[in-house]
Amino acid sequence: MKEREKGGVPDDALIRTTLAGDDGAFGELVERYKGRAFAVAVGIVGDGDDALDVVQDSFIKAYYKLKEFRFGSNFYTWFYRLLVNQAIDRWRKSARSAEVPFDESWLSEDASPPDSFAYPRTPEDLARNRELGDALQCAVDALPEYHRAVIVLREVDGMAYDEIAKVLGCSVGTVMSRLHYARGKLKESLKSHREG
Amino acid sequence: MDCGTALGKINAKADGHLPREEEAALAGHLAGCSACAAEDAAISAAGPVLRALTGIRAMEKAPALDAMWTRVRAGIEESRETRRRSAWIARWAWIPAIAALAVLALLFYPAGTDRSPFHPSSFDVAVENVESDVATVALVDKGEDLPRVIWIIEDA
Numbered sequence: 001m002k003e004r005e006k007g008g009v010p011d012d013a014l015i016r017t018t019l020a021g022d023d024g025a026f027g028e029l030v031e032r033y034k035g036r037a038f039a040v041a042v043g044i045v046g047d048g049d050d051a052l053d054v055v056q057d058s059f060i061k062a063y064y065k066l067k068e069f070r071f072g073s074n075f076y077t078w079f080y081r082l083l084v085n086q087a088i089d090r091w092r093k094s095a096r097s098a099e100v101p102f103d104e105s106w107l108s109e110d111a112s113p114p115d116s117f118a119y120p121r122t123p124e125d126l127a128r129n130r131e132l133g134d135a136l137q138c139a140v141d142a143l144p145e146y147h148r149a150v151i152v153l154r155e156v157d158g159m160a161y162d163e164i165a166k167v168l169g170c171s172v173g174t175v176m177s178r179l180h181y182a183r184g185k186l187k188e189s190l191k192s193h194r195e196g
Numbered sequence: 197m198d199c200g201t202a203l204g205k206i207n208a209k210a211d212g213h214l215p216r217e218e219e220a221a222l223a224g225h226l227a228g229c230s231a232c233a234a235e236d237a238a239i240s241a242a243g244p245v246l247r248a249l250t251g252i253r254a255m256e257k258a259p260a261l262d263a264m265w266t267r268v269r270a271g272i273e274e275s276r277e278t279r280r281r282s283a284w285i286a287r288w289a290w291i292p293a294i295a296a297l298a299v300l301a302l303l304f305y306p307a308g309t310d311r312s313p314f315h316p317s318s319f320d321v322a323v324e325n326v327e328s329d330v331a332t333v334a335l336v337d338k339g340e341d342l343p344r345v346i347w348i349i350e351d352a
Contacts, residue, residue, distance in 0.1 A: 023272070027265045034264040035254070042253040043246065051253065052260050052267075059264070060271040119241030123251035133252070136245050155243035156250050176211065183210055186242035191234060 008032070011075040018066055026066075030059050033076060036157055037083055043152030044087040045094070046141060054090050058083040080153070080167045088145045119190060132193050139189030143182050150175055151182035197225040202232045210239045 009017075009028065017025035034055060041058075042051035062079050069078055120126040126133050140148060149168060153159045154175075161179075165172045197205075205222045208214040214222065226233045254261065 023269065027269065030265045030268050034261060038254055038257065038261055038264075039247075039250045042257075043250050048253045048257040052257055052264075055264060056267045056271055059268040060275055063268070063272050064275065119237065119245055120248055121241070121244040123248045123255060126245065126248035127252055132245065133249055136249055140246070140249075151242075151246065152250075155246050180207065180211065183239060183242050184207075186246065187235070187239040190238040190241055190245065 012071055015066060015069055015071070015075060018063070026059075026063055029075065033079060034059075036076075037079070039156050040080065040083060040152055041087045043140070043156045044084065044145070044148055045091050046137065047094070050090055050094060051087075054083065054087045058086045061086065074163075077163055077166050080157075080159075081169070084149050084153070084167055088149065091145060132190070135189050135193040136186065139186050143185060146170075147178045147182040147185075150178040151186065154179055197221055199225075199229060199232055202226070202229065203235060206232065206236045206239060209236075210242075 009025075011029065011032075014025040014029050018029070037055045037058065038051055041054040042048055045051050045054060058079070061082050065082070069075065120129055120132065140151075143151070146168060150164055153164045153167060154161075159167070161172045161175050164175045168175070202222060202225045205214055205218060209219065209222065226236055260267075
């Protein structure tokens, strides 16, 4: 996507430079996509340290697979496919579906319940409402892995349906169906928190 | 608008498929129905809350994320070294295989028949020059007198 390359060298050019032997160009790709990649990875695996490993491993894998990249297609779509698969593999291996990974360190001691039923929309607001974060994390963890990937790619990364379909190798209809299901589950979790 | 219709439209709105002209009608229903309003609020909040949750994780790991390229570069170097070693092993993997074959050939050689040109009482398998571009594997009959090369194979 062009706006993602705004003000910088296009992804294709960085890939060509990397393939010509300049690893620094690949470093620029890492800098360009690491933040979004982390957000997607942590959305899927749930744990920050695991997500860092997933991002690192995905970039390393991408570096060695760069020869297979088809110029003209989007780097981030291609890369996200590696990333999501890596994250899902990680999730399966860690088998953390039975537990709820939730780091309490971000909670300040004076954390207090929300003043109203307005849902938090920023990390700072959410940090003041541990129970809600906990409930949502539980709901995310309970989702089947590909449903989780879909909701994260859509809501966290803001990907279009057709892009998500390319990343996951499925149809747009499947994406919409999974998204509908996942959003419904998250909604139930938020509603029960509000009512409880 | 009844609640059943409204729920369908709430989902369509969340999916981004509610025509603009229908939004006003839905908004009218939501203003007078607290149950549907709660449904709409929860489904609309799912995305932002999820983003907030991942945002917290990102803040926690910001220093590690800043060093991501350093981590990736180290991983690439490590992987490169592993690949180099694997390639080296693949290149010279035939040596122990050939040596084992040679030993087996000697062990099962039909002793006591006049078909055999010689029967070494003891032998050595020597592998040389594996660090250079050429490697040799030699089967050496230590014998009674001078050592004698039985078989030698060379690979460049």
